Amino acid sequence: MSENLLEVKNLKINFKTYAGIVQAVRGVNFEVKQGETLCIVGESGSGKSVTSNALMKLIPQPPGIYEEGQILFDGRDLVPMTEKEMTKIRGNEIAMIFQDPMTALNPTMRIGKQIMEVILKHNKNVSKADAKKRAIELIDQVGIPFPEQRFKQYPHEFSGGMRQRIVIAIALAAEPKLLIADEPTTALDVTIQAQIIELMKEIQRTSNTAIIFITHDLGVVANIADRVAVMYAGQIVEYGTANEIFYNPKHPYTWGLLGSMPDLDNDADQLLRTIPGSPPDLIHPPKGDAFAARNEYAMQIDYEQDPPMFEVSATHFAKTWLLHPDAPNVPVPEAVRKRIEGYIQKNKEAGIDLGKVGE
Amino acid sequence: MLKYILKRFVYIFIALFLIITITFFLMRLAPGSPFASEKSFPPEIEAQLNAEYGLDNPWYIQYKDYLISTAQLDFGESMKYKGRSTNDMIAESFPISLTLGVEAMILAVGLGVLFGSVAALYHNRGVDYVVTTIAVLGISVPSFILAGLLQYFLGLKLQLFPISGWNGFIYSILPATAIAVTHMGFIAKLVRSSMLEQNNSEYVKMARSKGLSKWGVLFKHSLRNALLPVVTYLAPLFAGVITGSFIVEQIFAIPGLGKYFVTSITNRDYTVIMGTTVFYSIILLLAVLIVDILYGFIDPRIKLRGGKKA
Numbered sequence: 327m328s329e330n331l332l333e334v335k336n337l338k339i340n341f342k343t344y345a346g347i348v349q350a351v352r353g354v355n356f357e358v359k360q361g362e363t364l365c366i367v368g369e370s371g372s373g374k375s376v377t378s379n380a381l382m383k384l385i386p387q388p389p390g391i392y393e394e395g396q397i398l399f400d401g402r403d404l405v406p407m408t409e410k411e412m413t414k415i416r417g418n419e420i421a422m423i424f425q426d427p428m429t430a431l432n433p434t435m436r437i438g439k440q441i442m443e444v445i446l447k448h449n450k451n452v453s454k455a456d457a458k459k460r461a462i463e464l465i466d467q468v469g470i471p472f473p474e475q476r477f478k479q480y481p482h483e484f485s486g487g488m489r490q491r492i493v494i495a496i497a498l499a500a501e502p503k504l505l506i507a508d509e510p511t512t513a514l515d516v517t518i519q520a521q522i523i524e525l526m527k528e529i530q531r532t533s534n535t536a537i538i539f540i541t542h543d544l545g546v547v548a549n550i551a552d553r554v555a556v557m558y559a560g561q562i563v564e565y566g567t568a569n570e571i572f573y574n575p576k577h578p579y580t581w582g583l584l585g586s587m588p589d590l591d592n593d594a595d596q597l598l599r600t601i602p603g604s605p606p607d608l609i610h611p612p613k614g615d616a617f618a619a620r621n622e623y624a625m626q627i628d629y630e631q632d633p634p635m636f637e638v639s640a641t642h643f644a645k646t647w648l649l650h651p652d653a654p655n656v657p658v659p660e661a662v663r664k665r666i667e668g669y670i671q672k673n674k675e676a677g678i679d680l681g682k683v684g685e
Numbered sequence: 686m687l688k689y690i691l692k693r694f695v696y697i698f699i700a701l702f703l704i705i706t707i708t709f710f711l712m713r714l715a716p717g718s719p720f721a722s723e724k725s726f727p728p729e730i731e732a733q734l735n736a737e738y739g740l741d742n743p744w745y746i747q748y749k750d751y752l753i754s755t756a757q758l759d760f761g762e763s764m765k766y767k768g769r770s771t772n773d774m775i776a777e778s779f780p781i782s783l784t785l786g787v788e789a790m791i792l793a794v795g796l797g798v799l800f801g802s803v804a805a806l807y808h809n810r811g812v813d814y815v816v817t818t819i820a821v822l823g824i825s826v827p828s829f830i831l832a833g834l835l836q837y838f839l840g841l842k843l844q845l846f847p848i849s850g851w852n853g854f855i856y857s858i859l860p861a862t863a864i865a866v867t868h869m870g871f872i873a874k875l876v877r878s879s880m881l882e883q884n885n886s887e888y889v890k891m892a893r894s895k896g897l898s899k900w901g902v903l904f905k906h907s908l909r910n911a912l913l914p915v916v917t918y919l920a921p922l923f924a925g926v927i928t929g930s931f932i933v934e935q936i937f938a939i940p941g942l943g944k945y946f947v948t949s950i951t952n953r954d955y956t957v958i959m960g961t962t963v964f965y966s967i968i969l970l971l972a973v974l975i976v977d978i979l980y981g982f983i984d985p986r987i988k989l990r991g992g993k994k995a
């Protein structure tokens with residue numbers, strides 16, 4: 327299990343716009359092992375979608391530019407690959423689940439056909455009848471009743487949650503090694519969200535598929551992550567096992583995210599709900615630490631020099647000057663700590679144990 | 686579905702009734718009469734002719750007579766051309782107009798879709814600019830000017846096509862082009878923008894993420910959805926081709942229905958005016974109905990029921 331399925335090295339993605347070059351992803355590093363789930367969290371605009379689309383080479387060029395870096399999938403670098411080579415990888419080895427199930431399906435094609443399409447595309451020796459059988463199995467597997475009837479229906483005959491299940495079925499159709507889910511529950515209402523998360527967890531258990539799960543909600547992360555990457559302004563600012571991120575968060579931005587998790591019982595600490603300020607302009611990223619302007623613990627150096635990734639443990643890194651040996655010792659704010667404890671408690675009661683990795 | 690079609694037929698009958706009424710009164714209001722135009726008859730003869738065609742009756746009797754004969758689809762004898770029935774004239778000239786019209790529609794839709802798709806595929810590149818410019822030019826040049834230009838350059842100067850008349854396929858190319866170009870430009874622009882819209886939608890990204898090639902995505906997914914607006918445009922296109930043919934058939938001296946329609950109006954040939962108007966109206970109203978039904982088949986989200994779109 328130590329072999330990395332995916333290794334992203336110093337990935338930089340820019341967009342050429344009339345206003346200037348938008349540096350959407352600014353040197354991102356992470357790995358995903360087979361069967362493992364990596365969660366990428368961050369506010370909206372932090373570059374999560376661009377990163378995930380970049381992994382599949384789905385960034386439109388122009389305006390997108392792969393400025394620098396490597397995407398090593400199974401040892402091969404995807405960045406220099408041609409469109410034609412990518413068509414053999416997309417849907418087959420890497421599959422994707424999109425944020426908005428209402429628009430992710432072709433409105434004028436029967437859903438059965440939309441599932442079969444992937445199967446037929448990537449298995450040249452599968453007959454139409456077999457593909458149909460497999461598609462019906464998949465509809466059943468993602469928890470949709472009456473799969474035979476559903477096979478013949480159009481997307482508008484499905485609810486949002488059901489459509490997301492279909493999108494998941496399509497993603498699973500070719501048994502990919504890596505599944506990228508870009509905020510798959512954000513567009514759904516809360517009860518449906520929980521069901522889709524359950525389904526993702528079942529996929530985790532029953533297949534050996536690695537998952538990159540993107541979300542802006544750390545509450546979801548506790549549920550499914552092995553590893554967590556916290557993204558801010560196109561960079562990963564903290565990276566560690568789910569355990570480390572929840573029990574021992576080091577970056578003030580992570581504290582902010584943890585503090586802004588919806589409080590399940592008591593709605594005290596309203597102040598903590600959001601991180602004050604807004605993300606920096608990515609056309610002219612600030613000098614020093616991009617988070618400095620919003621960081622109540624910012625020091626002089628934060629405005630002058632970009633911090634490196636400090637190693638907390640062999641699996642845990644954070645990009646903040648607070649980890650420098652000379653920095654003052656700043657503990658996790660009390661209110662945030664309480665919020666986290668509440669969450670961990672809740673999860674324990676629900677039978678969820680954090681941190682499968684690194685124990 | 687059946688209920689929907691029945692309902693639509695009721696609307697068609699109401700529309701026809703209104704069209705007949707309006708045409709009738711407009712004919713009465715327009716100065717002149719079928720027999721007053723060129724040679725001036727002695728008053729006795731004109732009175733006799735008026736009596737023969739029932740033009741001396743009070744207007745409500747004439748109106749009633751028109752309604753009855755129209756309901757029987759018998760439009761009577763031409764007032765200008767002795768011994769020719771309007772129905773015969775329509776039967777003779779309509780196939781010519783139909784050939785011309787269908788040819789123009791195929792040209793407009795075929796090339797319009799092709800140009801529009803190519804422009805969208807090469808969005809913001811040279812090909813796109815060229816196609817868009819041609820499309821805008823095509824939309825802005827009226828068909829009668831284009832007809833003249835085609836006759837002059839391709840017919841007279843280069844001698845590639847006959848200038849006028851109707852004597853085989855080669856004669857239809859210039860008039861069909863003259864009718865089609867405006868619509869071609871319009872369809873090209875429509876397809877281009879609709880295709881670009883589709884290409885930005887999530888399901889196209891999804892199709893790409895499934896591993897389909899650029900062309901696979903185009904033919905299996907985006908094209909069909911991008912063409913839905915073109916289907917909607919078919920009914921106005923049909924109407925446009927018909928009105929275009931009025932002028933273009935005149936310019937190219939084509940003995941089609943459009944030509945008869947126009948001359949019947951200048952001649953105040955009441956029976957022919959009424960006959961051709963009703964005939965055109967029926968065809969147009971049916972075309973609109975067919976397009977709506979077709980749309981229901983192509984777009985599964987649209988359910989045809991009781992006249993309301995769900």
Ligand SMILES: Nc1ncnc2c1ncn2[C@@H]1O[C@H](COP(=O)(O)OP(=O)(O)O)[C@@H](O)[C@H]1O
Pocket residue numbers: 341342343348349350368369370371372373374375376377389608
């Ligand atoms: N096509 C594009 N052109 C210009 N800027 C883009 C484009 N796509 C994304 N961006 C920019 O990249 C940044 C990251 O966006 P995104 O990855 O969508 O954020 P999120 O974390 O919410 O998924 C945003 O600032 C966005 O404006």
Ligand SMILES: [Mg+2]
Pocket residue numbers: 371374375376508509
């Ligand atoms: Mg996003």
